[in-house]
Amino acid sequence: MVKRKKNNLNNNQLFKLVKFIYKAIFTRQSRERYHVILFYSLLVATAISLSLLGEIFTFTREFFEYTHILIYITMFTSTIISSSDSYNIIMRTGVQMVVATVIGDVAAYITLVICHNHLWTGVFMYLVFILLTCGPMLSSQNLLPFTIGKRMYLEFFLLIFFIRPKTLSPIIFLKSSLGSLCSCLAAIVACLLFNPPFSSDLYVKNCAVIMHRSHQCLKRIGRVLEAKTLHSMVVVQQQQEQESQMNDEIILSDIKKRLSQSLTNLPIFIEEKSSKLIFNREIFNIDTNSDSSDTIEDDYITYSPRSGHGNSYDTSCPIYNNENDYCKNNDDDENQEEEIIPIEINDIEKDLNLEDGDFENKRLNNILFNYKKSFKKSKDNYSLILNNLYKYQKESNGEFWKQKTVSYFKEITGFLEKNFNLIVVLANSIDKELSNSKFAFLVKIIPSLNELILLSNNIFIIMENQLSGNYFNFKSWVHNEIPPALEYSQLKIFNYFDRLETVIEQIRKQFQTIDSTFLGKNHLCGFHFLLTTITKFSRDQKILSSLIYSLCCEIYLHKIFYHPQVIFHIFIYFRNSKQFNSNNNNSNNNNQYPIELEPKFNFQEKCIYLMKYLSYRLFYRWIFTVKFAIALSILSIGFFETTKHSNFILFRNMSWFIITFIFIMTPSAGGSIFYCFMRFFGTILGVWLAYTGGVLFSLPKSSVAQAFIFVGWSFVIFFCIYFFCKSKPFNNFINFFTLSYATISFPEYSISEPLVINSLLRAFHIIIGVSIVLGVTLILPHYDFIDLETNLLNISKKTSATLKKLYGFYLETNWGYDINNQKDNLIQTPPLECNNMVNLCTTKRKCLSRCFFKKITIETFVQLRSDISQQRILLFKSRFELFFNRKRFNQLKILLEHLSNLYTILICCEFIFDSRFIGSNQFKYEIKGKLLNQITTIINQIESSSEMIQKLIESKNGKLQEPLLYRQCNKEHIKDLFKEYNTLLKKYEPNEPYLTFQMGSLIYTLEFFVIKYDKVLELIFQLSNSIKTSKNINDLFIRQSLTTPSTVATPIETGQPKQ
Incomplete structure (x- = not known):
């Protein structure tokens, strides 16, 4: 029995692990996310495939002489193109890669000139070079980060200890630097073909995602409010068996139906049942007091990009009021904002089984727990997207041809940060400060609160559509219909705000008329600031909507005149830079600090501060620097002496575990262990797929067919790998896979024959390299x-x-x-x-x-x-x-x-x-x-x-x-x-x-x-x-x-x- 229980536990743990891996790889949030991942997967696969042309053409193989240079061209291309989603950062990473490679080549050539045939002296130069450059790279992540700059150590090792030039000719060093330029060129060509977004464009897209997150969070808050009210009514009905009024029953029926529909993806809590819905405009019509709302509601439908294309909202057919479920309509191709749809009470009783009070309490508690969990996840994602906004805002400052567009970013980010705080306040006031048993107090106000939340949600949906580019920037009439114009969408927002003020006034009056004697002062305070927060949050969106509209006007205009504007702004930029340089003294005089506030330092103090700064940069993480330098120097000279005096098959490719040490060694133990896992699995997968590819392109005898199979197979493999790894914690897995794949497939393609021994030795040496990294990491580790x-x-x-x-x-x-x-x-x-x-x-x-x-x-x-x-x-x-x-x-x-x-x-x-x-x-x-x-x-x-x-x-x-x-x-x-x-x-x-x-x-x-x-x-x-x-x-x-x-x-x- 004990063994059976252990086996069952192991099977359950294995099932949970497989389930987690399945969710991590295959679970995606929306169709738009698939489009983004598909786009970047094609971009990465195309760039890496372009770098393979150096191995296909014979003249490039003869020019670079050594296969390792071609392998690192592919590896560097993978690193450059997968470094970021932004065009700016991809180009910056390419420049950083070229700079690191050139520094490594120059240091290697100087070492060769000084220590021509004395490589033991060259090891000492290698040690000094690492000690002088490692600290500054670790302390400055913007100029030349360590993850990119450590490629210079790879160049040094490859040229001095592996290739070992016999003469002092700089040709091979220049070819190595040219290889890094070829990597950057392949990334540039791929970017020109696919035109990835700049940081400013990514900022706008993330703003649209935040609008969607705000809409989701606000919707969840409304549902939690309803669930707690329903839970309170169940408790009151159990304590006091009294019949409710008809109006309260209608309100509760609406709450229960929406809760049941919001949980259609949760079969644990509620079963999906088809029920006929009745659209009632008399009770919850958000536009009853608006003069222009009737025409807008009939003539205009807002498009929601995350709701699906080709779907519409038909009030005459049974629907689900869910963000993922819509009915088809052949006439329109757009989606409408959300409506509050009351339904019949008989269907509610069938869906929720309200006769059993204890079961209903458990069900509602499960609903509240699920909403709390989903809101926490949305809040964390919201916070991460805000961090991305600050990053993209900083990166987009260099886009001088979009100065007017970028000027709105700081103010919009401040309002979005404020929205995040207010959403957190709302959720916290509902979840913490108010008990479930007192929410029956809000039954009379729930319709107005739902209407308020609905109006805010529709405003967020329109702003999301504006940022997503789903409107035109002008009005035109075709067959007496108004198309989705940007100006018209803003007019609709203003109408929503007019209606919003009316609803807020209704809530204020209803709150004053409700008897609150059974609440107590404590809960009355909580309800007061709950309603204050909701109203403040809704009103604050007016300024944000104006900023979004102004930003979208600039974006839409910029799309129409993109290339002429870029050329014009480049001309203006260089002209202003010349004027700035010529009038530099005048500008400094106008923006100068008062003389009393200027810091005064003598020459000795300046030297002291300079030495402190240099010592900080040189000795930053000095324990790791010394450990890394000594270990890499010992491994390099050990590789040189072993391959010089022995031709044993296991020693021929010892450079692989030294390369592994350079690539996966990081200052922290956690980062090194994580990279060890990625390096190991990337090697196993890369070796297996490279051998499979070798078998495939060795079948035909024509060189053209072999090249076609080699490039096509590589393109498919890189596309699939990056598609599954994109936006995951192991996003850098593509780089480790590329290194192993290129190392095995390039020699196989040269001789048109799969190499089994080479593949097995590759895996063996990588295991040794990973073991060396783990051993060095455990020496004075930084956790x-x-x-x-x-x-x-x-x-x-x-x-x-x-x-x-x-x-x-x-x-x-x-x-x-x-x-x-x-x-x-x-x-x-x-x-x-x-x-x-x-x-x-x-x-x-x-x-x-x-x-x-x-x-x-x-x-x-x-x-x-x-x-x-x-x-x-x-x-x-x-x-x-x-x-x-x-x-x-x-x-x-x-x-x-x-x-x-x-x-x-x-x-x-x-x-x-x-x-x-x-x-x-x-x-x-x-x-x-x-x-x-x-x-x-x-x-x-x-x-x-x-x-x-x-x-x-x-x-x-x-x-x-x-x-x-x-x-x-x-x-x-x-x-x-x-x-x-x-x-x-x-x-x-x-x-x-x-x-x-x-x-x-x-x-x-x-x-x-x-x-x-x-x-x-x-x-x-x-x-x-x-x-x-x-x-x-x-x-x-x-x-x-x-x-x-x-x-x-x-x-x-x-x-x-x-x-």
């Missing part, structure tokens, strides 16, 4: 999971510091504002902003400092979100380092998730603070007297924990060698804060309703932050094996810290520091 831990500690420290600044600044204490820091920031501020900052000490200081502080806070949030998303790359590499320590890996994964939740809470807190405290001075004085001391105590507890984290960081760096003590935050202070808040409610709630809601939401947000921060602390100090102390220790210290200058609360009325 990615240690970097991940340090980064997570810094992020947790930043979150606590940001919370302190938020509460300190907006509660008008001196936590978030420091005159000394403000003076330091003055030096780093552009001159145009200096005058505003100098006036911070005047009477207008409060207003100006608020704007300045908000600008700093937005930058902090952007940096935090970017840092959290970037840690997932280190987490992926840490998986290989912690393969035998799964517990630690799971702790790091959970810690990253908790920090993401902390960031979400910070966003919610900032949104609540963003609206000013509108209330009487008496109420503010009461806040200062009763709440501020408790908040100060809690903030100081969090700050003391942050100091412990700083000590932990110092201990990891070896600066602190004493045992660490930590304690969690005391929850009693939160309870005291609630008690004080309840006393304020009894006194001021009728007169100050908004301010009481605001303070209540802040208190509950602070409570959630403390709970999550305690979990973060527990995980952090579990990883560090620190000692946990009692919760009540150091309470006296915290109370005493209230009297220190850094934590003394200042008077709210003045906002000035206490003297």
Whole structure:
């Protein structure tokens, strides 16, 4: 029995592994994603196939003399063309590859001239060359990154230790440099044939994807809201067996049907059943109060690129209200925005089985869990796309022929970042701050909320279509019909915004008329800011839609006059550059800093700073540099001596494992292990397919047929490999496969015969090379999971510091504002902003400092979100380092998730603070007297924990060698804060309703932050094996810290520091 259970477990694990691999390879999100992958697969396959022409033509083989040069031409072409999706980066990578190759060739020729027949001296030159160049490449990822620049070491090894020129002629070195130019030329020809997008075009496409993600996230939020309302109604019906009113039944029926339709892809929770739908315009018609909406609804249909071509929306036939299911219509070829479609109650009861209350609760809990999981995935993807936007925005600054188009990018990115924050606030307010049992309160408002979400979704769909280029830039009338024009789509957006204001006013009135006595003040605060967030999010899209429209006008105009505009802008660019160079002194005088702010350094100080900079660049990651240089030098001289004194078959191709060492050795252990896996499997697959190709093109006797089969087989193979690897973590697999495939197939094609021994020896030497890399990696390794831990500690420290600044600044204490820091920031501020900052000490200081502080806070949030998303790359590499320590890996994964939740809470807190405290001075004085001391105590507890984290960081760096003590935050202070808040409610709630809601939401947000921060602390100090102390220790210290200058609360009325 035990053996059977073990076998079953092994079979289940194997099935899960196969299922994971199947999903990783074959699962795609949309048809447009297939088109993108197909395009880049054709581009990569074409470029690599062009590089194979050097092996096909006889004159090129005779010109380059050595097959290895032709092999590396193909390898470098694969690296260049697969480096990025952007035309800019592909060309930049090609230039970097040429530069690295030329540097390696020049260093190799200098070594040959100095140490002609003394290769042991050449090994010393090789060692010095690696030591001098490795550090600068590791420290500058933009100029010449290490992954590209280490090709110079391959050129050096190939020319000095493998080819071993007999004379001092530079011909072979020039041919090697010419080979890199041929690689760049093959990539350029492929790009000219396929015309891949520039970084600015990729920015626009990613904006369209973000619009689609926003639409999906908002739709999921609406469905979660409905599911919680339905769950609340089930609970109420179980507790109080009373019949509902007819209007509530219709609303609930609509909710249940949409939930059932949204889960058609989840057979675990609900079965797909065909049900007849009845379109009812009387209850949910979004255009009932709009004058121009009827004509727009009848004459104009919005096209959605991700909804499928050739489909339309027919209200007369049974449909599913799902983003992937549409009905066919032969008359129209476009898709309409979403409609809210009520259905019959009998069909709902058949679909959802509402008679069984317990089963219904489980079903709804499963629905909520599924929506929560899908929203988390969408939020992570949204964050990654935002990171890509910042990257493409930076890359597109060099596109001088699109200056007017690029000028909109910064502002659009800011609005999209703000949208992300508001979406996170919405999801968090529904999921965390509001319990399921109280959502019955929203039954009356659900129709208006659905209408509001529907209008916002339609606006996002139109903006997505505008960015995707699905509209014309002019109006034309054909057979009295209006085509999808860009101007007309913007007019429709304006009509949606007019209707949106009406719906918001309806929600406000409905919210005031609903009886909320059974809710309690806590949930009333949550519902208030939930509705505030939804309305604010919907209204904020008006400016974004105007920016998108202006950007699309430039894009559409640029498409029409593309080539004349490029030539014109090139001419303007060079003319302006000449004028800039001639008038350089005048421009500097106009934008000069004040003399008092200019840094003054003497010659000695300049030399010191220069030496510090050079030492930092040379000795960056010096342990890896020394290890890499010594290991590569020993392997090179060992290869030279072995092949010189022995002709044994196993020693003939020892250069393969040295090449493997150069290609897969990275500064971190996780990256090296990951590349080892890709190198091993790439070699196995490349050798097998190369041998198969050798068998195929050796069948015909005609050289033309052999060349045709060789190129055709290679094209198909590279296309399929890149198609399955595109947009995956193992995207670089194509480079390792190309190296193995070219190394085996080129000699086979030269002799028109498959080489079995060569293929087997290739796999054998690669295994040796991988083993050498693993052995060298374990010598003084640098682990990615240690970097991940340090980064997570810094992020947790930043979150606590940001919370302190938020509460300190907006509660008008001196936590978030420091005159000394403000003076330091003055030096780093552009001159145009200096005058505003100098006036911070005047009477207008409060207003100006608020704007300045908000600008700093937005930058902090952007940096935090970017840092959290970037840690997932280190987490992926840490998986290989912690393969035998799964517990630690799971702790790091959970810690990253908790920090993401902390960031979400910070966003919610900032949104609540963003609206000013509108209330009487008496109420503010009461806040200062009763709440501020408790908040100060809690903030100081969090700050003391942050100091412990700083000590932990110092201990990891070896600066602190004493045992660490930590304690969690005391929850009693939160309870005291609630008690004080309840006393304020009894006194001021009728007169100050908004301010009481605001303070209540802040208190509950602070409570959630403390709970999550305690979990973060527990995980952090579990990883560090620190000692946990009692919760009540150091309470006296915290109370005493209230009297220190850094934590003394200042008077709210003045906002000035206490003297």
